[in-house]
Structure formats: C-alpha cells, structure tokens
Amino acid sequence: xxxxxxxxxxxxPSSVSDREGTIVTHPNPEHVWDYIVRNHLKxxxxxxxxxxxxxxxxxxxxxxxxxxxxxxxxxxxxTTHIASLKSVRGIWVLTLSKMRFFKVPLEHHGDFFRFTVxxxxxxxxxxHIYETISALKPGRDIMVNYIAHTFQSFYSSLMVSVLxxxxxxxxxxxxxxxxxxxxxxxxxxxxxxxxxxxxxxxEWEESVGPYLYSPTGEHIKNIDPARDxxxxxxx
Numbered sequence: 001x002x003x004x005x006x007x008x009x010x011x012x013p014s015s016v017s018d019r020e021g022t023i024v025t026h027p028n029p030e031h032v033w034d035y036i037v038r039n040h041l042k043x044x045x046x047x048x049x050x051x052x053x054x055x056x057x058x059x060x061x062x063x064x065x066x067x068x069x070x071x072x073x074x075x076x077x078x079t080t081h082i083a084s085l086k087s088v089r090g091i092w093v094l095t096l097s098k099m100r101f102f103k104v105p106l107e108h109h110g111d112f113f114r115f116t117v118x119x120x121x122x123x124x125x126x127x128h129i130y131e132t133i134s135a136l137k138p139g140r141d142i143m144v145n146y147i148a149h150t151f152q153s154f155y156s157s158l159m160v161s162v163l164x165x166x167x168x169x170x171x172x173x174x175x176x177x178x179x180x181x182x183x184x185x186x187x188x189x190x191x192x193x194x195x196x197x198x199x200x201x202x203e204w205e206e207s208v209g210p211y212l213y214s215p216t217g218e219h220i221k222n223i224d225p226a227r228d229x230x231x232x233x234x235x
Contacts, residue, residue, distance in 0.1 A: 003099035003148070003211060005051070006074055007159075008064040010082055011090040027087035032062045033194075035085060040198050043081055047073045050198045051207055056116075057191035065096075067207055096148040096159075100134055100213040104143040104163060112143065112163040114192040115170045117178065118150075119158040125183020126157050132181055133160060134213060139220030141165045142173045155186070165223075167191065172223045 010032050016025050033055065040050045047069035054063045068074040078091055121129050126149070133147055145161040152159075160178075164170035174187050197204060 003096050004067055004069065005096040005099055005148075006066045006068060007094040007096055007150070008066055008074075008078065008082075009061045009092040009094070010063070010085075010088060011061045011092070012087045013060050013089050016087060016089070025087075031087060032085065036062070036064070036198075037196070039081070043077065045073075048077050049203075049207070051204065053196045053198055054114075054192050055194040057193045059190070061092075094150045094152050094159075096150065098130070099146060099148040099211050101146045101208045101211050102134075102138070102144055102213060102215060104138055104145060112165055113167070113170075114145070114195060115162045115164055116190050116192065117160040117162060117170075117174055118152075118156045118188045118190070119160065119178065119184060120155040120186040120188075121157045122183040122185060123157070125181075129178075129181050129183055130158060132217075133158075133178065135215050135217030136177070137215040137217060137219040139222060141169045141223045142220045144215075144220075156188075169223050173220065176223075177220065 012027050012029070012032055014026060014029070016027060033053070036050070036053060043050065049067045050064055051067055052065040055061075056063065066074060066077075068077070074093065078093075082088060082091060119129065130147060130149065133144060136144055138144070141164065143163040145163055147158065147160045149157065150159045151157055162170055162173065164173065170189055174189055178184060178187055199207065
C-alpha cells in the first residue's frame, strides 16, 4: 500500500534583511506554530488533513506530516495557507514512501526523546537497510517509531523516527545498529524539540492503521547506561 503522507518543512529564518540589507528583523519562532494550531481544523477537507507537527532542534523550520489525496491538493494548500504567511522563506516537501509505523510500549513513551535519523545509503542497498531496520523490535532504551523512503537528495534515501532515552542512547544505537549495515555511507541524527498531534487519537489510528507493521527480528539490545551522561539531555 502506497503512503499518502508528505513531510512538509516550513522555513522561517531567525533573521530577515530587506533588499538593501539595512533593516534586519527577527521573526517570532512561535509564529508558524501558533498560526497552524489556530487554523488547522478550518483547513481540513475530505482530501487533506494535517496529522502531526514538529520542530527540530537547532533548525529554522516547523514540520508537518500531511495526509493529502494527491500532490496538486497539497500544492494548493501550501500556496493558499502557508506560502503567504509572513516571514516564510521556503517550503520543502518530502514524499514519505513505503512508510511503516511501529507500535511502541505506551508505558515508556512519555519518558523518551524523539529523534530522526536520515540515512545516506548506496542505492543498491537501500531496500536491505530498510527491511533490516523495520525488523528491529523495541528495546529498553530505543524504539523505532517509523521508517520511510524519502529520496530527499542524492545522499539521503531513508528517514527513521526513533524514540530514545537520551542523546547518548540514540548515538549509540546509530553507531551499533545502523552505521555497520552494509551500504550505509553516512547518517545524520536530529533531535525533535517539540511535537503536537493535530488529530484525535482515533483519527490518528485511522490514518496510520493501514501502515502499522509488526517487527519480526530481534529486540534492540539494552545500551549500557554507563555510556550515558546526559539522561535528561534530549538534544
């Protein structure tokens, strides 16, 4: 089943200069976030629904996961409601293909930090890497939340959303489980500073239910807590 989801990154730079470079303004970083919170229900149509919103650590963007009927519907939404917003400098749309979601143990979900791992893979190894990570069962310290093909650049093919006990735990997971996979050239790990679900839990289950996948491999082994010196430092 093909995923209808797109990841939309909305770029608002921390400082904006006029054409002469003489007047510099500093947009409120909450501007886009608050605007979407206030309006997303009004924008919903039978063909488009905003599911989730995030903000990445140390990045000048706000991101949306959007369930859209087709690219034209998404483009119309973006040009009508996002592109005209003051201080928006750019919009980047990533297609989330072959998306797989994984259920995570609810008792630990609130204690973990969220990260995304973008993988630069040799093209002929992408599917093997995708299937290997998909097979990993949740561990005590690490839980894979979803994986998707993005092909967002020549050097970024896969995106993995991970819940981790700390920054050191995610770095150890990447070092021990992802980097050694044959065909992995490089990885980039980004902390997620803030998240918000934009639909009810029932609507969320309805949207992602067809893409839920049960891992069939081994549990992710526990990461030695002695290696972690930042239990409360998510990013």
